[in-house]
Amino acid sequence: DIVMTQSPDSLAVSLGERATINCKSSQSVLYSSNNKNYLAWYQQKAGQPPKLLIKWASTRESGVPDRFSGSGSGTDFTLTISSLQAEDVAVYYCQQHYNTPQMFGQGTKVEIK
Amino acid sequence: QEQLVESGGGVVQPGRSLRLSCVASGFTFSSYGMHWVRHAPGKGLEWVAVIWYDGSNKNYAESVKGRFTISRDNSRNTLYLQMNSLRADDTAVYYCARSGDDSGYHTTWGQGTLVTVSS
Numbered sequence: 001d002i003v004m005t006q007s008p009d010s011l012a013v014s015l016g017e018r019a020t021i022n023c024k025s026s027q028s029v030l031y032s033s034n035n036k037n038y039l040a041w042y043q044q045k046a047g048q049p050p051k052l053l054i055k056w057a058s059t060r061e062s063g064v065p066d067r068f069s070g071s072g073s074g075t076d077f078t079l080t081i082s083s084l085q086a087e088d089v090a091v092y093y094c095q096q097h098y099n100t101p102q103m104f105g106q107g108t109k110v111e112i113k
Numbered sequence: 114q115e116q117l118v119e120s121g122g123g124v125v126q127p128g129r130s131l132r133l134s135c136v137a138s139g140f141t142f143s144s145y146g147m148h149w150v151r152h153a154p155g156k157g158l159e160w161v162a163v164i165w166y167d168g169s170n171k172n173y174a175e176s177v178k179g180r181f182t183i184s185r186d187n188s189r190n191t192l193y194l195q196m197n198s199l200r201a202d203d204t205a206v207y208y209c210a211r212s213g214d215d216s217g218y219h220t221t222w223g224q225g226t227l228v229t230v231s232s
Binding site for chain 1: 148150152157158159160163172173174175208213216217218219220222223224225
């Protein structure tokens with residue numbers, strides 16, 4: 001199984017400041033035949049289902065604000081919120097969809113400082 | 114717009130069974146792989162199972178293998194999760210989710226149905 005580990009478990013950021021979440025996979029999720037990283041990011045607000053933010057490690061889903069960006073390749077990935085807004089308070093998860101079981105990271109809780 | 118609506122959750126005693134359903138609308142259900150994902154209280158998301166668009170292939174998390182069965186009825190636009198030999202640690206909100214156009218990331222999610230396993 002490909003284990004996903006996020007850091008930190010939680011972070012508090014001032015409004016308008018940058019938030020950075022890291023995700024590390026226990027083995028590469030880069031598929032050599034198409035040069036794509038099988039890594040997605042989700043946002044889950046309290047009492048709501050998760051929402052897909054980023055696919056292929058860096059492709060923003062339609063309708064997702066451009067303050068959200070994803071980067072990285074192979075085993076190390078980052079989700080960045082460039083200017084934190086109040087509505088961004090949530091738990092964020094990375095997930096590998098390279099193979100099954102499709103493991104999620106443990107989640108990172110983002111709060112306002 | 115795309116919509117997934119789960120049902121079938123409830124309170125059940127350990128060792129008993131429950132079947133969840135997920136009705137899809139707003140997209141061509143028979144063209145997409147479908148997943149079940151659960152969220153236990155105070156914990157993170159856990160992927161449970163996937164079924165290919167035509168039902169020809171299924172995969173499960175180790176924690177549910179041999180106890181849960183994923184299936185689908187493309188004529189009814191409905192996904193199912195048959196859960197047998199339920200345990201307390203199966204208590205969670207269960208979500209169905211649609212695969213992306215080109216891979217297994219989850220583009221559309223239902224609102225979830227709560228399963229509580231308790232005596």
